[in-house]
Amino acid sequence: MKFPKLNAIGLMSGTSLDGLDIALVEFNASNKLNYHVLASQTIAYNLEWKSKLEDAFHCNESELKALDLEYGIWLGSRVNEFIKNNPYKVDLISSHGHTVFHQPKNKISIQIGNGYEIFKQTNIPVVNNFRQQDVLLGGQGAPLVPMGDELLFPAYTFCLNLGGFSNISWNDSKLRKACDLSPCNILLNTICRRLKLNFDDKGMLASNGKINSELLAKWNAIPFYMQAPPKSLGREWFELNFLADILNESYPVEDLLATAVQHITYQINLFIQNTGKKFIATALPSQKLTCLVTGGGVYNQFLMAQLNENAQTGIQFIIPEPELVDFKEAILFALLGYLRWNNEINVLASVTGALRDHSSGTIYAN
Numbered sequence: 001m002k003f004p005k006l007n008a009i010g011l012m013s014g015t016s017l018d019g020l021d022i023a024l025v026e027f028n029a030s031n032k033l034n035y036h037v038l039a040s041q042t043i044a045y046n047l048e049w050k051s052k053l054e055d056a057f058h059c060n061e062s063e064l065k066a067l068d069l070e071y072g073i074w075l076g077s078r079v080n081e082f083i084k085n086n087p088y089k090v091d092l093i094s095s096h097g098h099t100v101f102h103q104p105k106n107k108i109s110i111q112i113g114n115g116y117e118i119f120k121q122t123n124i125p126v127v128n129n130f131r132q133q134d135v136l137l138g139g140q141g142a143p144l145v146p147m148g149d150e151l152l153f154p155a156y157t158f159c160l161n162l163g164g165f166s167n168i169s170w171n172d173s174k175l176r177k178a179c180d181l182s183p184c185n186i187l188l189n190t191i192c193r194r195l196k197l198n199f200d201d202k203g204m205l206a207s208n209g210k211i212n213s214e215l216l217a218k219w220n221a222i223p224f225y226m227q228a229p230p231k232s233l234g235r236e237w238f239e240l241n242f243l244a245d246i247l248n249e250s251y252p253v254e255d256l257l258a259t260a261v262q263h264i265t266y267q268i269n270l271f272i273q274n275t276g277k278k279f280i281a282t283a284l285p286s287q288k289l290t291c292l293v294t295g296g297g298v299y300n301q302f303l304m305a306q307l308n309e310n311a312q313t314g315i316q317f318i319i320p321e322p323e324l325v326d327f328k329e330a331i332l333f334a335l336l337g338y339l340r341w342n343n344e345i346n347v348l349a350s351v352t353g354a355l356r357d358h359s360s361g362t363i364y365a366n
Contacts, residue, residue, distance in 0.1 A: 003029045003342050007038065007088060009124075010334030011075060011095040012327075013113070015164030015235060016185035017053055018296060019044040020075070022082050023330035024090065027338050033151050035335070039086035040327045043078055056100045056112060057235060064100065064112065071098065072114030076121025083122075093118060094337020094361075095128040096329070102131075102142065102234030109134075109141040115364045125365035127337035133361075134347050139354030142232035143167045146178035146351045147339070148332030156318070157279055157289040158272060161329065162297025165233045166268055170275060175350040179229035182267040183238050183260075184297050191246050191256045200257055203302025209258030215245060219263045230353035264297075265306040273312045288316040294328040337361060 005028040012021040023040045027033065045053065056067055075095060083090055095118060097111030115128035131141035146169035149159040158170045164186040169178035188206070189199050200206055222241050224231065246256060272291065279289055297303055298319055308317055319325060339346035340361035347360045 003027070003033075003338070003344075006091045006338055006341070008092040008094055008334040008338045008341075009079060009082070009090055010327075010330040010332070010337065011079070011093065011097075011113075012330040012333055013053070013096065013098040014185075014296075014329070015099060016189055016296060017045060017050050018042070018185075020078060021327055021330040022079070023327040023334055024082075024086060024088060025331055025334040025338075027335065033335075035152060035331065037323060037327065037331060038088050039082070040323060040330070041082055041085075042326065049074070053098050056098070059100075064110075068112040068114045069117055071112050072117030073121060075113050076118040079118065079122050079124075090124055092334075092337055092341055093122060093124050093126045094334050094340075095126060096130065096333045097128055099131075099234065101236070102232065103236065104135045104140045104142075104232060107135045115362055119364040125341070125363065127340045127361040127363050129362040130333075130336055130340075130347070130360050133358060134352050134354050137354040137356065137358065139347070139349065139352030140230050140232040141352060143169070143178050143180060143351065144336060144347060145169070145329055145332040146176050147346050147348055148335045149178075150176040150348075151335065152332070153292055155290075156292040157276070158291040160268065160291050160293045160317075162293065162295035162300075162303070163329065165238075166264060166295075166297070167232075168268070168271065169351070172275075172278075176348050177229060178351040179231045180233040181271050182225075182264050183233070183242065184264055184295075186235070186238055187242060187246075187260050187264070188257060188297075188300070188303075190243070191253060191260060194246070194249075194253050200300065200302075203257075203261065203300040203305075205254050206257035206261045206300075207302040209252065209254030209256070211262050212251065212255050212259045215251070215256075216259050216262055216266075218245075219259075220266065225267060230351060232352075261300075261303050261306050265303065265310050268307060269310045269312065269315075272315060276312070276315065289314055291315060291317050293317050293319050294325045296326075298325050 097113035
């Protein structure tokens, strides 16, 4: 593939509600696609926006429509401020939006942050609404970033993201595959709210807790974990399976966090172990399987320590430079928009389970 040089802004808002990630990425391709991050920033949500986005799940149709427009205007304004502070040429804006509903079985995946409002605010072409076309084609609509893993990070055996949910991608017989694995920051941060904290800094609270074996067994028995890929997770699933336990005050917060870390790292390592068997069988004795790890969970030192401690022999978890840890998803959504703008495939059926590979995203431009 050979495309023109183009500067694209990627916008990413995750389920953990940490804030809006913005990455301005220069793309060009000769024999292979290359990228360079020109500027990046995370804008933390204030209490008002955090509340609005968290409560969007409970909005009726008219309220959600109004919030979609309001959030689109807010996104456009933040992009204008970002460009003012980073005066590079911007050719395209690619916005993930904020996921409110994700029910692929019902062919529903709704992200708010109206693309036309972003376009009106910035007067720069916008691509958004990446997931809906895939669910209409019978896919999960998620995860989407594995297309970027395939193009930009092919040297790694696995690419693992520790965001609101943990998800992973890998190349299997020249086919990129991927799936969600478990809750991650959405589980840890929700537990922390019992103490009116946004997150467990470095995992210190979890490191002082005791694992509740009965609760751990209950969580590990959730049917999702027995399903084969493709599969994806949403807030609806999380609340159904975890919220009652989190709110049960007979469980100390530290113990819940310790149990959650054990659950997350067990599910990740179990999946890598089962999926990596064929790679291990063909690897040279000196060859390690490498797993690129990004996302906010990387900064939870206790989580990372448990991930390494519970890993099978032969797996090496690699944490890249902070910019890639923090902005990988924003970078890859910039790439998805770049591919869509060039009418190239940006969603893989081997990842989502859709009827076919396709070029997804709604374009707003003059």
